[in-house]
Amino acid sequence: MLSLSGIHKYYNPGTINEMCMFSNFSLTIQAGEFISIIGSNGSGKTSLLNIICGSIPVDEGKIILDGVDITQMPEYLRHRKIGRVFQNPALGSCPNLTILENLSLADNKGKSYNLRSGTNKNRIPFYRDQLHRLKIGLEDKLNTKVGNLSGGQRQALSILMATMTPIEFLILDEHTAALDPATAETIMALTDQIIKEKKITAIMVTHNLRYAVEYGNRLLMMHQGNIIIDKSGAEKAALTVESLVGKFSEISIELGN
Secondary structure, three states: OEEEEEEEEEEOOOOOOOEEEEEEEEEEEOOOOEEEEEEOOOOOHHHHHHHHHOOOOOOEEEEEEOOEEOOOOOHHHHOOOEEEEOOOHHHHOOOOOEHHHHHHHHHOOOOOOOOOOOOOHHHHHHHHHHHHHHOOOHHHOOOOEHHHOOHHHHHHHHHHHHOOOOOOEEEEEOOOOOOOHHHHHHHHHHHHHHHHHHOOEEEEEOOOHHHHHHOOOEEEEEEOOEEEEEEEHHHHHOOOHHHHHHHHHHHHHHOOO
16 A cells, blocks of 8 residues: 655745645555546646655655655665656667666666676576567567667567566556557557556556546546545546546636636
């Protein structure tokens, strides 16, 4: 379980550009939930992910993961339990290394490398099997540099790398936004498959309302640093794209647009 309680976060404090993103914000995420987060630009979606991952600190409040206070824990230590896939496919892998070398790095996350070979030949059959499950032909390209892959192939590899070692949470930061429609559909189906197979708790920020409705078992809509919709189970299943578009329209009218 992940719990954020009493979170306060200010940007540019003490300046004329000071902005309060979160004020006494709280959220509890149960193990096994697949949460879709939607909201307009500036609503706090990515800031929330950054706070969970430790990319930005909080000014007040606590973050508890499985009973452990990780509020002050540095980002690199949190990533032993948290995997993250970014919007930009280039951020999840090393372009100048081969697929094999990238998988070896992911396979050794949190371990000591010492003075030994960076790749373990005994693990190659395992890597091939994992790549084969992606069904995009990467199992025959182990020695190909990742920089030569397409955006969709790199994003699929990033998801595999993020979940290769046991993790508690998978953070998906608009991970299909930079892909063409057909590739985005493939990556979304792959994401859902991996989350279900590995029983990972997942949080996905997306601007694709259909994905938010179709995938996962809980949906949050954020606005100005607050959660204005929180639906799970049957209530979430009853949501439609049209109803969410209607809510966005209401917000726009409230803001005078």
